[in-house]
Amino acid sequence: MRARSIEDLQKAIVFAREKNIPYFILGGGSNTLVPDEGFLGLVIKIEHTGLEVVDKDGYTQVIISAGEVWDEFVSKMVDFGFCGLENLSSVPGTVGGAIVQNIGAYGVEMGDCVAWVEVFNTETMTIEKFSQKECSFGYRESIFKKKNALVVVRVAFELTCSKSPRIEYEEVKSSLREKENFTPTLLDVRNAIISIRAAKLPAIHIGTAGSFFKNPIISDDRCYEIKKKFPDIKKYPLPENKTKLSAAWLIENVGGFKGIRRGDAGVYDKHALILVNYGNASAKDILSLASEMKDVIKRKTGIVLEEEVVMMQ
Ligand SMILES: Cc1cc2nc3c(=O)[nH]c(=O)nc-3n(C[C@H](O)[C@H](O)[C@H](O)COP(=O)(O)OP(=O)(O)OC[C@H]3O[C@@H](n4cnc5c(N)ncnc54)[C@H](O)[C@@H]3O)c2cc1C
Secondary structure (H helix, E strand, O other): EOOOOOOHHHHHHHHHHHHHHOEEOOOOOOOOOOOOOOOEEEEEOOOOOEEEEEEOOOOOEEEEEEEEEEEHHHHHHHHHHEEHHHHOOOOOHHHHHHHOOOOOOOOOHHHHHHHEEEEEOOOOEEEEEOOOOOHHOOEEOOOOOHHHOOEEEEEEEEEOOOOOOOOOOOOHHHHHHHHOOOOOOOOHHHHHHHEEEEEHHOOOOEEEEEOEOOEEEEEEHHHHHHHHHHHOOOOOOOOEEEEOOHHHHHHHHHHHOOOOOOOOOOEEEOOOOOOEOOOOOOOOHHHHHHHHHHHHHHHHHOOOOOOEEEOOO
C-alpha cells in the first residue's frame, strides 16, 4: 500500500491491525532484502512528498517529507546554495530511509545537519517530534532503527549559505585537485562525488542487496593487535579510543572476496561492500554468500561483520 499522506499511513496501520497481519515500512528499498518466500503481511511504502524552506537567524531550515528521493533533495539543496548535504550526493533511497540509517559518506553524516524529525507513532497513533539529540544518531544508527513503532514522516535540516563544502576526504580532495586554481563550489563537490561513486558503484540496471555490512568499530588496543597481522589495514580514528575499520578493505584484502561469484550472487568487482544479483540469485544465495564472507573474516581477524541491510520480516 502506498502512503501518500499521514492519513494513508494511519489507515494502513489500522487495516493491518484489523486483519491481524504484520506490516513493514518501506522507503526506496535500497537497503532491504526481501526473503524468497515474500512477506506475509502489508508493505507500506512511504511516498508523501513536500518541501518547505524557512529562514531563521543566520541559517535556513529546510523541512522535507520522508517519501522524497534523497538524491533529488540533495540536488535541490545544492541548486539553492545550501551547504551541508552535498557529500551525501548519489546515496540511493528516500529521506525517511536516510534518517533511519543515518547515512554517511565522504566525511559527512546526515544526522549532523538534522534539527528535528517528525514521526507517526503507531503505538499511540499520534504525531511526535524528536530533537536532534533525541534521535540518538550514531554510526548507521538512530532511535527510529531501534523502535519500529516510529515512522518518519517529516524532517527539518539546518543548512547554511555561509559555510564552505567539506573536502578533507582524500578521494574528494584529489578529484578536485585535478582542476587548477579554483575554490570548489557546492556543485563542484557534488559532481566530484557523483563521478567517484559512478566509477565504483553498480549501474542502476544491476540489482544489489544494498551496502551489505557496517564498518566495524573496535577499540584502539584491538586495532593495534590486528594491525600487526595486517599492517596496511584501512582505518579511521574515532573519539574515545575507538577505531573504525573499512569493511570493504577487510572483505577485499583479508577475505579475497572482491569480484567473486557464487552462481548469480556476487561481490561487486569495483566495491567489496556491495553484494549484487547478476541474474537469478535468490535471497538465500545472497545470505549464503554473506555468511561465507562473515565466517572467513571472523576466522582470520576475530571480527564479526554486522549486516547494515535490513531483512523484510
Ligand atoms: C549502491 C548502494 C550504495 C549505497 N551507498 C551508501 C552510502 O554511501 N552511505 C550510506 O550510509 N548508505 C549507503 N547505501 C545504503 C542505502 O542507500 C541507505 O541505507 C538508504 O538510506 C536506504 O534508504 P531507503 O529509502 O531505500 O530505505 P529502505 O531500504 O526502504 O529501508 C531501510 C530501513 O529503513 C526503514 N524505513 C524506511 N523508510 C522509513 C520511514 N519513513 N520511517 C521509518 N522507517 C523507515 C525500513 O523499514 C528499513 O528498516 C547504499 C546502498 C546501495 C544499494
